[in-house]
Amino acid sequence: MRLRFSYAPYPLVGRPREVLRRYVEGNDPVTGKPLMEQVVAALTRPLSPEEQNPKAARGAPRPRLLRPDREESLHQLFLESGWTDGAPIILPTEERVAHMLTGTGADPDEIVGRMTVTIHQEKLEYTVEKVAISAVMAGAGPEHLPVILALAASEEASMPSSTTSFSRMAVVNGPIREEIGMNSGLGALSPFNHANTVIGRAWTLMTMNLADARLGETFMASLGSNLNYNNMTFAENEERSVWEPFHVRHGFKKEESTVSVFQGWSAINSMGAAGCCRPAQEETLIMMQAFPCLKESLTLVMDPLVANHLVEQGFDRPDKLSTYLCENFEMTAGQFWGSDVVYSLVEPFARSGMEPFASWLKLPKDAVIAPYTSPEKINVVVVGGETQALWLTTDMWHSKTVSIDRWRPKSGVFREDDQSERRRAARQKRHAAALSRSGYRI
């Protein structure tokens, strides 16, 4: 259905009343015609035959293969069509995609899911083969495919279209972390590790091609987020964490492999060691003041040293820390309601009587509230190389944890050839030796 739209100049938020009045009395910037005359006409002009009997917009099925072309022309086609993140890709030839598919036991034609970056747009459907194409483009190997398929099965785009510019995080748990060489230790969130890099990149390439993210059409994030280049993808450092792994705390067995996806906007680095001047839990309460408390959610991403420190502070389980943060964090009602996203997304529920928001909306601006009321929405993930007791406080909420094992091949995981295995082992040995020289206890 093509609605009758009229446009006012943008933005409206925060504009003085006299400016809004001028907008109402002025012209639609798109058509150049008087705005309100156009609105009245939209309500009174008879419907066209097409408006009375609209035809469904039907997209033609996409062919499996693109027209053969020279390599450089195909690279240009992918780049100019918006099918890439701008960095070079590996062209998904039939041979490469077939090789990628050896990384899963699933049928190439099996439908994995449907995705969109905006609820205003019809979802696209994708098969195992379509996911394998994005994996090839990202530079992944077959061993990475089960994790990429699990991300695809989440049916969550890495770049949900919001003018507010969402960020994402993907955390891998279980034995597959080691089997495919993911980094959960030193510099795990930095661009050093093949698996971390290509899995996160594949999620964004899938979002472009399987969720139809098109800049200026379906994707309207004003600033955007460079976290979307690999979506904070890493493995949890289960071996060095004093707590149970994240996926175990969410109902999975330790021997299962999963990927957990998170969504939010921002991450604040603690910029100093836990316990130097203040314990980490108190420092976190200060950092939390920067966030709007939307969805009552946070995710703390912390080095194993911080987890050790928090145990010494009495938090022998992460849920105790979550409860502490809920009970001790306070902000004024004025600060809470003064956030645009809280006004847009929470205040409507307050006006309709939902508690505790309805009561909070009646409070004076300087009244103090404890807006995090659900400890289960404050998450903790452990990662890092123990060279500094740092942590990130993020406003991310945990949206889903998906099984990876369902997408593994019968052999468990694709095995590299002997030469590649030896090279990877040598890299790990050099890494371990460097850590050992620095006094790190492996």
Add this chain to the structure above:
Amino acid sequence: MALKAAGSLVTVLDPRGQPTNVIEPLALAPRLDSLEGKTIHLIDIGFGGGWEFLEEVVAWFARTMPSVKTVLRHKTGNMFLDEPQMWQDARTEAHAVIFGVGG
């Protein structure tokens, strides 16, 4: 898995997902002959600035088309949720609706 020599043609797979074609469009509501004496609901869906803008639209109607009765409302749930009661109220209480987005 190197490609063929430069200059030769290469065949690759289309990376895009398949259209699902599940959405069935609806016809627009019938239009009014005139707004004279009619009731219009102005519904703010919740983005910042939308309410204030629609208040100015209400003021415009009062100045320019005083016979039009305007009713300014907040959408009850946030902008991402369907709200059957809102549609029902519009059908029974209004002759026309203007949605205001803002932002």
